[in-house]
Amino acid sequence: MTARRWIMPSLLTLVLVLAIVSIVVGRIVLGWNVWLDQDAIGRTILLELRLPRALLGIVIGGALGLAGAALQGYLRNPLADPGTLGVSSMAGFGAVLSIFLGIADLHPWILPLSGVAGAIVGMAALFLLAGLAASTLTLVLSGVILSAIAVAGIALVLSLSPSPWAAGEIVRWLLGALADRSLDDLAISTPLVIVGAALILTSRQALDALTLGETGARSLGIDLGRAQWQLAGGVGLVVGASVAVSGIIGFVGLVVPHLLRPLMGAKPSSLLVPSAVGGAALVLAGDIVVRLLPGGSEVQLGVVMSLIGAPFFFALLYSMRRQVT
């Protein structure tokens, strides 16, 4: 219990340190005096490149960590994650569709809201396919199906795209990155993530009650229908807003709650906020790593996270293979 008390301050300190490193480190290393310096280049790099990137890392990492912890709690399965379950891909499909249909240019909010709509459709389909008492196998297969639908939809849209250059840009964006994002992106995604996070956090008692299964939760006075839609809306908002801004950054929601569970205990509500903070730390760290990797051009963050996350997913599924029925 005493050790648990130190975890949140430690995670917050880690996020602060990583945010500072993220602001300072890159192809041009900024000095500490950049905060006061009137050097135009330094200030441009700080305000237009590094600061939005670090802040987006916190918002998007937090959103993905929170979404993963919420999904795992609701589905009562440590393999649940918006990426592995295809919710992120559905958000990507929604966003790509809005670009293809030409409605994304009508208003800056249309692209992120299309991502949110795609994610909510994905969540609804997931609940329909997997239900509440899904076995690990059903859950993984539901993710496979949703991802396949989303990837096929995206491929269709890309193949119908009149401009190969635009198609290339979309593919590059979908791979997931925080580079070259602006404070405008932050201004659009943050309110959606805050609303989604609030929805998720208000269903924390339902997540705890589900520890006793569906019947146990209902006997404790939990309205599971309401909890389901709160979570579909909440996860849809945080994942949709994240994907619309950064593309698909997978496995954050899988890895972080899993690492924190032995430290914080398995009670679903006690993992929500720490997973958000841990997710922010992981995305910030990953984004620093991609900048430091040697090579001509920067590797996409989504690719690096998949390189780390996919073996982790493999190991987790392998350790649970006896439960796969």
Add this chain to the structure above:
Amino acid sequence: MKIDSRLQVAELTFERSGRRILDSIAVQFASGSVTVVLGPNGAGKSTLLGCMAGLLRPSHGIVELDQTPLGSLAADERARRIAFLPQIAEISWPVDVATLVALGRIPFRHRASDAENDAAVRRAMQATRTTQWSQRVVTTLSGGERARVLLARVLAGEADWILADEPFAGLDPAHQFEAADLLRSLAGQGHGIVLTIHDLALAARIADRVVVIHHGRIVADGTPEAALTPPTLREVYGIDAQWLSVRERGTPLIAIHGRHAG
């Protein structure tokens, strides 16, 4: 404060996939007593408890708590009044025992202070003698230990009514008696206790009243001696049994001879 409550079931019919599981059940339960619902597998005992806990919606009929239809109560109000222990209790995460027992306080999330909730959890764990495991991960407990912890979770709600479906399954005889005595003492404090169990001897020992269900209908209702007559047991279970003239601490004993031949 003395609990004075009535849980009433009227013309309750429950159908699933075209099969009638409960057929026009009418029965009333009063707080301050232990009622055991008996019947063979598939008789409809768990369904009756599920309807009485407000978790299953009957096809026809109504369940009323103190003359208020259960369906018109808010879900958390219902959960504060009626605690339910399901037959197959899931535990999805390896939480510690104290955390699991505290889940029983969820219906009070906007009503009670942390201190009140902690005190109720402490009382439930003391009553079930599970305090010593409070920091143990619940998935590391044996089946019997887990059954006691799940009973503590139900007691933590301090509800007027405790409906428990097979609460003694997995408990050794000593802990069965201990849990049975605990439920009896709760009835003595005014709580209404309705249980399903399969052990006729234990039912005779614990129950003030026995309700026997067969093919979705009530076929006997009364004190254990009045309800569990040899003809009823022969009809319902196909067994030969008789009450002995011997009494063990005031409790009548029932002897089961075996399956009825013929």
